[in-house]
Amino acid sequence: MRNNVLLIAGTQKPCHALHKNLINAYQLFVACSLEGICQVFEKASIQLIICSVQLPALNGWKICTQIKASSRHAHIPVILLTVEDSLEEKIKALEAGADACMPVSTPWNYLEAQINNLIINRIKVSRHLGSSKPVYNNFPEADNEEEFDKKLNSCIASHLHDPLLDVHLLAKLLNMSRPTLYRKLKTITTRTPNELINEARLKKAAEQLEMGGYKVFEIAKMVGFQSQSSFGKAFLKHYKVTPATWQRIKKKEMQDSSQLPINSLKAMKQLPLAVAV
Structure with a gap:
């Protein structure tokens, strides 16, 4: 080309x-x-x-x-x-x-x-x-780049649950043609619109997995994947671990961090009192 x-x-x-x-x-x-x-x-x-x-x-x-x-x-x-x-x-x-x-x-x-x-x-x-930049936060706009960013973020975030969200729907939501959308993205990122949408889905899924409260298949549906299998494959490819493994890792990290203040307090009690001079 x-x-x-x-x-x-x-x-x-x-x-x-x-x-x-x-x-x-x-x-x-x-x-x-x-x-x-x-x-x-x-x-x-x-x-x-x-x-x-x-x-x-x-x-x-x-x-x-x-x-x-x-x-x-x-x-x-x-x-x-x-x-x-x-x-x-x-x-x-x-x-x-x-x-x-x-x-x-x-x-x-x-x-x-x-x-x-x-x-x-x-x-x-x-x-x-x-x-190096956030997934869908940096796109050019003629005179009002900030407003365009807000609208783009809003369109993606509010339609993540929709399995039909793709470049066609995103262009329609932004009131522009597909070629125009591709041109705008091409000037600043190597990702395609569908790649941006997929990464946004996975980022939201990772956040939900970390928070807990939902099963993997429920989260997959929440972020627009039509099956738990396709969600698992996409998540593994992007984060190099399965959704279940990610959830266990984050749960353990939270438990370890919650225990840190207690351990630190015990260690402090064993230290001699400082002497003012």
């Missing part, structure tokens, strides 16, 4: 050599206006942006600054193409938030190496965030 690259140029037919190389190596999108840029962002998940600083009706530096100031698109690497290869241009690019600055005359093989390097590094960061 080819990476999506957005080329922001002054016309629909930018530098022929660059356009030809990009369209052969990547899934290329071209925009020459703010409206065109917004349309591309709405229909595709962009992995990298190449922006010319010399645009007839736009300011390339300002476009880069606006992209990097957006909570929705700031993560996308930006390469600025300049006419001059000067220190002043490079400093100006850094101030605009660009990830790289190159003259238009840069050889294709060097530019391609820079593109690949930026995309690979972004994927590594995305995977790190996906593996």
Whole structure:
């Protein structure tokens, strides 16, 4: 699957050599206006942006600054193409938030190496965030990320009991299409919507097992699994122990912790009294 690259140029037919190389190596999108840029962002998940600083009706530096100031698109690497290869241009690019600055005359093989390097590094960061952050707590939103997070959490949490909760239902609950939901998640995590739902189910199940009061088959039903068998297999794969074993381990941990203050008190009684000096 080819990476999506957005080329922001002054016309629909930018530098022929660059356009030809990009369209052969990547899934290329071209925009020459703010409206065109917004349309591309709405229909595709962009992995990298190449922006010319010399645009007839736009300011390339300002476009880069606006992209990097957006909570929705700031993560996308930006390469600025300049006419001059000067220190002043490079400093100006850094101030605009660009990830790289190159003259238009840069050889294709060097530019391609820079593109690949930026995309690979972004994927590594995305995977790190996906593996280290909470299960379903970090997703991008255009202007109100916090509200989107709350709505997403609420939709998943309030429908965990429903065996029919999947990407189709989640997208419907969030009032968006499946492709839009996938694009939003792809920018920040390597998990699919169904993987997020499954992990949320298992997290809730682990909490219920730890609290006690319910049998394993009851908890399986509470978090939306259609059978105790499928629940057991999913739980074992995720936590590396069976639900029953998890429950025993947590019960023992609670018993050990409840006995700790008593043992500590006994030990303190055996110590000599401190003498004030």
